Amino acid sequence: MIRSLSVVAEGPGRYISWGVVQISVANLTIIVAMIVLFVLALVVPFPSGHGEEADQERHQK
Amino acid sequence: MTTSTDAKSAAETTDPKNWTNRLRGRIEGLVPPGQALPDRQPVYVASWIYVFGVLTLSSLAVVILSGSVLAIGGVQWWHVSSLGHFVNSVHLWSVELFFGFMVIHLWGKFWMxxxxxxxxxxxxxxxxxxxxxxxxxxxxxxxxxxxxxxxxxxxxxxxxxxxxxxxxxxxxxxxxxxxxxxxxxxxxxxxxxxxxxxxxxxxxxxxxxxxxxxx
Structure with missing residues (x-):
């Protein structure tokens, strides 16, 4: 019973304040993770094998 | 051999005043031939940034499926059932992923x-x-x-x-x-x-x- 109540009565989240900006640590973590994912999507090479270049390579072989 | 009935039918199928013909033409002209489900893409699509649109769609499919299960169980089912709790969590987290992928998709499309x-x-x-x-x-x-x-x-x-x-x-x-x-x-x-x-x-x-x- 106490365990289930503790789920209902969760403690307040942690917040970071910077001037007029106030954001929860959870939200900030998600935003940072999304930006990291976005940058990774731009710089990590995509495994080739289905593009036109791969088709041309197959034709040359 | 062509009968007069066949000729009449052929004439009817191309009648531009027939709304079924017009609708069929509109549906057929929605996308160029072969582009509804293409199996080849230009080489520049071979980048992870182009994946986030389909990731958003995949998340939406999970959102709809888990939401449908929640609808079967009832709006309060997840309060009293461990399975309901699990399905509710799947629904919540697929929505979180849906929005995360959609926003990254939006960033990618905005900057290009x-x-x-x-x-x-x-x-x-x-x-x-x-x-x-x-x-x-x-x-x-x-x-x-x-x-x-x-x-x-x-x-x-x-x-x-x-x-x-x-x-x-x-x-x-x-x-x-x-x-x-x-x-x-x-x-x-x-x-x-x-x-x-x-x-x-x-x-x-x-x-x-x-x-x-x-x-």
Whole structure:
């Protein structure tokens, strides 16, 4: 019973304040993770094998 | 051998005044031949940034499937059942992923100016989807049947009512919010998703700004 109540009565989240900006640590973590994912999507090479270049390579072989 | 009946039938099928013919023509002309489900893409599509649109769609499929299971169990099922709790969590986290992937998709398309090449409607339907999806998730949070839903409704009512929408969109009415969440808004979202996908298939995937296209 106490365990289930503790789920209902969760403690307040942690917040970071910077001037007029106030954001929860959870939200900030998600935003940072999304930006990291976005940058990774731009710089990590995509495994080739289905593009036109791969088709041309197959034709040359 | 062609009979007069066959000739008459052929003439009827090409009759431009026939609304069935006109509708068929419109459906057939929605996307260029072979582009409805293409198995090849231009080489510039071989980048992870082009994956986030389909990741968003995949998340939406999980959202709809898990939401359908929740609808079968009932709006309060997840409070009293471990399976219901699991399905509710799948629904929540697929929504979180849906929005995360959609925003990264939005960033990618914004920075490559994806409205280029007569793709304005693709961009506009995407913006509409972003806005309507936020409204749909809002009604979902209002349908939780817990203190969180009550708090969100109490905080949101004045803002909604100040717009005049409260007359037909009362956030303090959980039954109304539930029907908006499971019937009306999903219909709108799926309809606009279909239009968005048709626009993508019709005009093709937008090339990067520095792509050198032949022809």
């Amino acid at each position: 100016a994806a409205w280029r090449g007569k793709r304005a409607m693709t961009w506009i339907t995407g913006v509409l989807l972003f806005g309507i999806s936020i409204g749909t998730s809002f009604t979902g949070f209002l349908s939780q049947t817990n203190f969180s839903a009550q708090w969100i409704a109490g905080e949101g009512k004045d803002g909604i009512n100040s717009t005049g929408a409260g007359a037909f969109f009362n956030v303090l009415n959980p039954g109304q919010m539930l029907t908006w969440h499971v019937v009306l808004l999903p219909l709108v979202v799926v309809l606009i998703v279909l239009i968005h996908i048709i626009q993508v298939r019709r005009h093709g995937v937008v090339p990067p700004l520095d792509a050198h296209l032949e022809g």
